[in-house]
Amino acid sequence: MTSTPEMLPTTGAPPARTGWLERYERVVGSETLRALEALARKMKGHRIVMVNTTKTGGGVAEILHRVVVILNELGIPTTWEVMEGDARFFGVTKRMHNALHGHVLPLTEEDREIYRERTRIEAKRLALDGDLIMIHDPQPAALIELCRRPGQYWIWRCHIDLSRRDEAYWEFIRPVVEQYDAAIFSHVQFVPPLTVPAILVPPSIDPFAEKNREMEEEEIESILARLGLEPHGPWVTQISRFDRIKDPIGVVEAFRLVRARRPAKLLLAGGGASDDPEGAEVLAEVREKAKGVRDVTILELPPQSDREINALQRTSTVVLQKSLREGFALTVSEALWKRRAVVASAVGGIPLQVLDERTGLLVRSIEGTAFQTVRLLDNPELRRDLGAEGRIHVRDNFLHTREVRDYLAVFARVVGKGPV
Amino acid sequence: MSEGFRFFTSAPLESPAGQVASDLESLKAGIATVSPESIFHHVTRMPVRFPHVRDLPENDFARWVGDALQLPEVSERLAFAGSLPAGSLEEVRAALLAVLDRVPERDRRRSASEGAAFQFLEARTVLADLGIEAADPAEVVEVWPRLDDAATFLHLVEAPVFGRNEYALIPWLRARGARGLADSAAKAVAAGPPVARLHRDIGTRWRRSMIGRRLVERIDAAEEIRLREARETMARLAEKLKGADAGGKR
Numbered sequence: 001m002t003s004t005p006e007m008l009p010t011t012g013a014p015p016a017r018t019g020w021l022e023r024y025e026r027v028v029g030s031e032t033l034r035a036l037e038a039l040a041r042k043m044k045g046h047r048i049v050m051v052n053t054t055k056t057g058g059g060v061a062e063i064l065h066r067v068v069v070i071l072n073e074l075g076i077p078t079t080w081e082v083m084e085g086d087a088r089f090f091g092v093t094k095r096m097h098n099a100l101h102g103h104v105l106p107l108t109e110e111d112r113e114i115y116r117e118r119t120r121i122e123a124k125r126l127a128l129d130g131d132l133i134m135i136h137d138p139q140p141a142a143l144i145e146l147c148r149r150p151g152q153y154w155i156w157r158c159h160i161d162l163s164r165r166d167e168a169y170w171e172f173i174r175p176v177v178e179q180y181d182a183a184i185f186s187h188v189q190f191v192p193p194l195t196v197p198a199i200l201v202p203p204s205i206d207p208f209a210e211k212n213r214e215m216e217e218e219e220i221e222s223i224l225a226r227l228g229l230e231p232h233g234p235w236v237t238q239i240s241r242f243d244r245i246k247d248p249i250g251v252v253e254a255f256r257l258v259r260a261r262r263p264a265k266l267l268l269a270g271g272g273a274s275d276d277p278e279g280a281e282v283l284a285e286v287r288e289k290a291k292g293v294r295d296v297t298i299l300e301l302p303p304q305s306d307r308e309i310n311a312l313q314r315t316s317t318v319v320l321q322k323s324l325r326e327g328f329a330l331t332v333s334e335a336l337w338k339r340r341a342v343v344a345s346a347v348g349g350i351p352l353q354v355l356d357e358r359t360g361l362l363v364r365s366i367e368g369t370a371f372q373t374v375r376l377l378d379n380p381e382l383r384r385d386l387g388a389e390g391r392i393h394v395r396d397n398f399l400h401t402r403e404v405r406d407y408l409a410v411f412a413r414v415v416g417k418g419p420v
Numbered sequence: 421m422s423e424g425f426r427f428f429t430s431a432p433l434e435s436p437a438g439q440v441a442s443d444l445e446s447l448k449a450g451i452a453t454v455s456p457e458s459i460f461h462h463v464t465r466m467p468v469r470f471p472h473v474r475d476l477p478e479n480d481f482a483r484w485v486g487d488a489l490q491l492p493e494v495s496e497r498l499a500f501a502g503s504l505p506a507g508s509l510e511e512v513r514a515a516l517l518a519v520l521d522r523v524p525e526r527d528r529r530r531s532a533s534e535g536a537a538f539q540f541l542e543a544r545t546v547l548a549d550l551g552i553e554a555a556d557p558a559e560v561v562e563v564w565p566r567l568d569d570a571a572t573f574l575h576l577v578e579a580p581v582f583g584r585n586e587y588a589l590i591p592w593l594r595a596r597g598a599r600g601l602a603d604s605a606a607k608a609v610a611a612g613p614p615v616a617r618l619h620r621d622i623g624t625r626w627r628r629s630m631i632g633r634r635l636v637e638r639i640d641a642a643e644e645i646r647l648r649e650a651r652e653t654m655a656r657l658a659e660k661l662k663g664a665d666a667g668g669k670r
Contacts (some may be wrong), residue, residue: 031568035429038548112430127655190435190540200434346487347535356487358473393473409431409546 021073038072047130051140055360059177063378081126083140093139099300102164142176153414156180161190161327164393181414187329204403211306234317238268242283245325256293258368269299318376333398336390341383343372359390425592430574432543441538443531448483448520458507458542463502471569471616488532557598561626572619
């Protein structure tokens with residue numbers, strides 16, 4: 001048995017890991033970390049720069065906070081640059097985000113110029129001095145036109161579901177995206193026609209984040225008490241934005257069918273109503289619909305409610321995600337990580353997370369949702385088995401370590417060190 | 421023949437293969453034309469993505485036909501045809517196509533609802549040296565628990581299927597006379613279990629199979645030690661006797 005210099009010794013105890021790698025090792029095992037370190041060694045000598053438009057709030061910032069630290073701990077110097085903008089720029093990029101998600105919105109010449117102008121300003125300010133530049137989402141995508149230097153590799157990481165994109169906005173972005181060396185998407189259904197290699201990297205969750213960390217029973221109970229909820233259920237919950245595509249009305253209707261057969265309580269909790277007129281409208285409809293149904297609680301959560309969401313998911317007997325359409329729906333992985341029994345629609349990225357009858361139950365109708373919810377309420381053993389398999393499935397596929405592994409493989413491929 | 425076996429981990433990068441199927445005809449057209457890598461990916465994705473699952477789901481083609489087209493009988497046949505140990509990827513492809521050829525006319529008209537089309541994927545694997553090398557089969561058994569599941573899959577399943585012999589572990593074991601280890605690994609692979617179970621089961625089988633050999637080696641080693649110690653003792657005694665003689669003379 002031999003080992004190469006700089007590599008792990010093959011005998012004796014492996015070198016002790018520290019920091020986040022050590023914490024992750026306790027969750028995913030030393031073999032997984034060893035594989036991650038092997039991939040990281042391929043990237044020795046490279047420097048990575050991540051670029052997005054916010055340091056706080058939102059899933060992308062959450063992922064970057066952890067991924068940047070892990071990459072550095074793996075020995076790859078990685079920095080994180082945040083593109084700044086004024087209200088006009090973020091107004092345009094918010095519309096761009098919504099349009100690429102499927103809303104039909106006008107794109108004016110003024111919008112285009114605001115986007116270009118901010119890109120020019122930020123191109124001078126940002127330190128894009130690595131040899132691997134990973135740009136997250138459309139807002140900073142055009143930096144490539146002004147900042148690319150010889151010897152650099154640029155990767156566009158799209159976190160958006162582009163399957164129902166507004167063509168006017170996409171045609172504005174596409175020529176920019178096609179200058180990249182590769183584009184990464186979360187799901188095959190989100191990939192538009194492109195001339196550059198498209199690679200699929202599903203998103204992931206952080207088991208140590210406030211939303212997912214372990215919680216003591218007392219902490220959960222105190223949060224429930226503060227929210228005015230009884231700790232004793234059984235609680236059936238859907239925690240999602242008040243948005244029509246999440247089908248909260250369908251959830252109330254399914255629960256009405258459940259409640260006619262079994263004692264249970266429904267909790268619909270989510271945000272999106274205070275800063276979104278359509279969200280407020282949906283919330284009002286849900287409240288109206290729920291009037292005739294017993295044991296329904298509707299909770300409007302403010303932003304930054306991660307601790308509350310954690311407690312609510314852990315209290316749930318059954319977690320629903322009865323969406324009509326979905327992006328990736330990482331809320332499902334969050335629930336599975338907490339060993340919850342999940343009933344979810346077979347749309348978007350959900351079937352990757354819920355393997356029917358193994359890690360959860362997939363449904364396609366209101367009646368199906370009601371039937372499977374009753375089935376789970378009646379069967380604690382099934383809930384336990386699905387929850388246990390679900391947790392393992394998330395550990396194997398949807399934690400940040402897997403996303404880092406995929407990024408390392410993408411980097412290696414882009415710089416010509418793989419695939420072989 | 422003297423080279424050791426070097427272990428690698430692998431990270432598969434999925435990409436759209438280009439073809440999309442919405443009914444059996446387009447599924448058949450896709451299976452007939454996609455790359456062998458795409459066929460391999462779709463028939464092996466479940467054991468890789470669900471490495472710890474107790475009850476392994478069917479391959480992607482079978483699941484899609486069962487779920488999206490609601491054709492359970494065709495789904496069952498595709499599940500069996502897509503079992504990889506049947507042979508080469510071209511044999512698997514031919515077996516899948518043969519199932520689709522036999523579907524009755526009435527079922528061929530079924531099509532998937534919007535958004536439920538089958539998207540053919542392919543995975544290109546990035547390899548990374550784990551820095552672990554075994555000089556002989558006994559060392560393979562020793563380092564086996566330190567590999568990740570992706571390394572297990574690469575060395576036992578993927579490399580042999582694609583003829584990448586430098587990464588194929590079973591032929592390497594055979595070439596070094598470890599027929600028992602090679603046979604038990606091949607038998608475990610043929611059963612097509614989830615990758616984590618494959619990894620664990622092979623490790624267990626190998627450790628058990630090595631118990632007898634290790635016992636014999638220890639007994640042999642102890643015998644050697646006994647002989648060496650006896651020789652050393654006799655030599656020391658002879659030295660003493662010589663010294664005594666010399667001293668006596670003095």
